[in-house]
Amino acid sequence: MNSFLRMIPVMVAGLLLLGAARPEGAPSLSPYRHYDSNTFIHGNFKPSFQKQWKASAERLKNPPSEGAVMLPLAVSSFRKVTDPVLPKRLAESVKSLGPEERAGLEGALLQLYKGYEQTLDQQDQPQLKNNLAGAFNFLFTSSFCALRNGQELTGVQQQSMLEQINAAIGMGLKDRRMSDRDKQELYESVVLSGSIILGLYNEGRDKGRSDLMRESRELAKELLDEMMGIRIEKVHAEDTGVWIE
Secondary structure, three states: OHHHHHOHHHHHHHHHHHOOOOOOOOOOOOOOOOOOOOHHHHHOOHHHHHHHHHHHHHHHHOOOOOOOOOOOHHHHEOOOOOOOOHHHHHHHOOOOOOHHHHHHHHHHHHHHHHHHHHHHHHOOOHHHOOEHHHHHHHHHHHHHHHHOOOOOOOHHHHHHHHHHHHHHHHHHHOOOOOOHHHHHHHHHHHHHHHHHHHHHHHHHHHHOOHHHHHHHHHHHHHHHHHHHOOOHHHEEEEOOEEEEO
């Protein structure tokens, strides 16, 4: 992440791509809407997430019986069909950059993407590679950290959110048809979102840069709402898990 942030024009372009920095009054941007793709249309799981948050909150009042079966994580997995495509596509969509800057942005975004998967290897979580639930859970945990002043979720809390997100995606896939290519694009978009949020927050904290921390929080707030229908003030992290009002 440090090499990404040292490239100031690249950093600004990345923020513009994800909607954290834009002219006043300009329409909101997301990783889906900025480039020419049908992923946003087919990959909008927000309604399914919102249904899941309501269902999860209801289960707190009426807990399921012991031995209740959770959806297998495989429902959110997909077959990788090509090398990463979003770093290049996002970089090419920023017409204001010159060739060298555009190449730098592509390389920086690719580095962030690879860093996420390397972390999964280090944590012995290969099941979360090429898995939409894992990517959205990473976006949530990164945003939670930025918006709650560095607070990290416990393993139990992360697993709780992963199960809820997986259930929402399983529900959402019944309502739309997505190819493995569409799923891969969505996965890359979400991973890059979480990586930039966490990287900006950590860099701002470590370097005493309140502007970077502010940008991280603004981006986290916007994308949690746009992608997952979550407002941070409605998030309850308890010993037994996480639930959303």
